Amino acid sequence: MDIPFRERLARGDCLLFDGGMGTEIYAQGVFLNKCYEELNLERPAVVEAVHRRFLQAGAQAGETNTFAACRPRLEPHGLGDRVAEINAAAARLARAAVGHRAYVAGAVGPLGIRLEPWGPTTVDEAVELFKEQISGLLDGGIDLVVFETFTDLVEIQAAVRAAREICELPVVAMMTVDEEGRTPEGVPPEWMVQKLEATEAEVIGINCSVGPASMLPVLETLAASASLPLAAMPNAGIPRPVEGRMIYLTSPAYMGRYARRFRRLGARVIGGCCGVTPEHIQAMSEALGQDPSGEVVPKVVVRAPQIVARQPVPQREKSRLARQIADGRFVTLVEMAPPHGWQAEPVLRLLAPWLDAGIDAVVVPDDPRVSVRLSPMAMARLVLEEIEARGASAEPVLQYTCRDRNLLGMQSDLLGTHALGLRNLFLVTGNAPRPGDMSWSSTVFDVDAIGLTNMVYRLNHGLDVGDTPIGSPTAFFPAVLATIGLVAREEEVRRFEWKVDAGAEFALTSPVFDPEELASFLEAVDSVRVPIIAGLWILTSLRDAEYLAAEVPGVTVPDTVLDRMAAAAAKGEEASEGLAIAREVLEQVREQVEGVFVCGQGALQPGSLEILRDVVGTSRAVERVFPGRPGIKGGAEGQRYGD
Incomplete structure (x- = not known):
């Protein structure tokens, strides 16, 4: 025109x-x-x-x-x-x-x-x-x-x-x-x-x-x-x-x-x-x-409400685990997977010796395999009830994945989690389902762990992802995964930095078999360091070790460990050798981290608890000052996030 x-x-x-x-x-x-x-x-x-x-x-x-x-x-x-x-x-x-x-x-x-x-x-x-x-x-x-x-x-x-x-x-x-x-x-x-x-x-x-x-x-x-x-x-x-x-x-x-x-x-x-x-x-x-005048309705100016983030709950008040970490305690965590079916009592009974020993937290993972298990959220609540019934001082940590949930569903889940009294979260992207009972099951990935961490950060400031107030802020204590493997190290360091910037308050590492690998990762992220809990995988067999070495991204199993497990397999001593390897790793990493996380299929075996007895309830060997993080900006602008 x-x-x-x-x-x-x-x-x-x-x-x-x-x-x-x-x-x-x-x-x-x-x-x-x-x-x-x-x-x-x-x-x-x-x-x-x-x-x-x-x-x-x-x-x-x-x-x-x-x-x-x-x-x-x-x-x-x-x-x-x-x-x-x-x-x-x-x-x-x-x-x-x-x-x-x-x-x-x-x-x-x-x-x-x-x-x-x-x-x-x-x-x-x-x-x-x-x-x-x-x-x-x-x-x-x-x-x-x-x-x-x-x-x-x-x-x-x-x-x-x-x-x-x-x-x-x-x-x-x-x-x-x-x-x-x-x-x-x-x-x-x-x-x-x-x-x-x-x-x-x-x-x-x-x-x-x-x-x-x-x-x-x-x-x-x-x-x-x-x-x-x-x-x-x-x-x-x-x-x-x-x-x-x-x-x-x-x-x-x-x-x-x-x-x-x-x-x-x-x-x-x-x-x-x-x-x-x-x-x-x-x-x-x-x-x-036909309406050439186009008379405009007189405007009544309405001032839009300002997006105001609420003051978050102080970290040490979010959960007992948060307070222990803030107070310099060397924390101990153990993994317990939800059972197949709905009856959780047999699995919960396995916790008794751990709770009696004074373990600090029980991590309830999400199963990446396509199999029907009890909801991790429900299991975490049952763990909390078991802890309270026994008068123990531990707390559950719910692993929450981005898989199978859209953006709206995640927010509803998280609000429900908070309403159930669950405060400690382990936020991960989640893997695509591995072959299992229902291999045709589809997946949903609206966001990854960085976006999920930012979502929790907003909820902790009283806002949803659209910056709409939710009332009182949540009081989640969020952890993220720190993948320490040398493969794609630069990328993993970048992702960890962005997770911290998004609001992570502590981290659990991938399984550690090489203490030097952990040390090099910690050095790389020193400028954005948050409390780190080292993953302590209890090997139960040579096959277990070979699978981790060959098929699990981000996990490095040295040849020396594989050789030891092979020699133990020849003698029928794989379980005891796996425990010995875990004990040695714990001794070498204790001064580098703020706690350990016992995981794997052998996590709840009695021998695993014996490894931790010397460190349960102790103070950290080395006290650290952790870098601060930026406050919420009343929206996404100005913050740095990534994949």
Whole structure:
């Protein structure tokens, strides 16, 4: 168009964008398993025809067919190296279709990968990925950039930053919300406005996920606190199952009525997303044209509440284990796996001598094998009840994994864990299930251990992952895994640093068989040191040792240990040799660490307890000062996280 986009906004004009590009491409017989962005190169006529239909329907801006045209989302289709080509072609197709009768908006969606603090991609890396895509759009001649259907405020901030670093074009930034008006991470619209207005976008708003009726109250909330022009691009309602297909049943007239309502609330960019056809856009165009005044409802400014983190519970008050570590005690932990089935009494009876001896904590692990066991959370609670019944002073430590749980489920689990009186956590990413009883079982990994640690850190400050207050803060004492193996040492040190930065308060190491390897790891992480509990694996057989050496990442079993176990196997003395090796390791690492963690299949055997008798209840041989960690920032920005 001859009039610049920013000038139209300054005049208070309302601009109608197009509808669902993917919907129209699918209607042309292109199946969903096809990469729609590749059509910009393979079947350009299909894409150009969609643009023309929306233009003829009354759209004043057409979005390029590039929603998923970033490297991470193109790579699964073998198109990762064609980002620039695909985006430039899409922009040229849109321009060829609309000429200068409408604006060409470069459409950019989320990267499809998790960013810090919940995933492995840093913000700076995300910025570069967005730059790559936007650069291609710029080469194709777009008029503005539209970021749409974002779920993560950190990611959309990175996206806008990328645009601002390489161009001066107008930017529209839109999040997506659920039926309750919150982002998938639980961020309410009042806080969403704060974050979006902190970017340099010209227009902020919401699109996708919900229909116009659900979007209207969210837009009302945005209008009450936003100072920037607003955008609203709903779906054509919620798809309904019709003879085995999901069909959008919202009528064009219905969309038209809501377009008028959006404008009266102050929306200056209106369009459609999934299910919105040229017929819908035509009805919206006619409805807006029939309401030329576009009288805006008077704005009542509502100040969004500030995101305020609560003061966390002091570390030594979180649990007895936390207090013992803070007081300089050399702590002793033992692992006890949940049983198959629901009857825990036989396993709990094995704890009696350990509790009587004064062990400090019982670690309840999650089983990586695909087999049915009692829930670790339930088992940890039963351990706590057993401890209390015996009048012992130990506490359970619940190993909590990211596997099989989504972001929402994790938060619910953790709040439930706290309500059950469990305070000590061992946070790990978790392994993909090994073959077992149910090898077809699927896995879920929404975040890894670093993201999980950050989640617990937020809960300990009274906030959920969306920075929504949860009331009183939790009082978890979180541990993380320190993988000490020399393979990928640089990577493991980096991960450990990020775990500490995310809020880890102590760490349990992978099994130690080489004390020098542990010493070199501790030296490498000295600047971010937290209390370290050394893993003391009780070998029960040569096969056990060989398995750890060959098939467990991060564990180093020296040849000398393998040779000793082989010699013991020939004499039928494997169990006693495994105990002797563990005793020697304990003697050599005691002055380097703040405690030991007896683990493995032989952990609960009587001989294992004898190894610990000399150190149970003792003070640490060497007292250390541990570096502090940064406080919460009221959000993710400013903190460093990683994979």
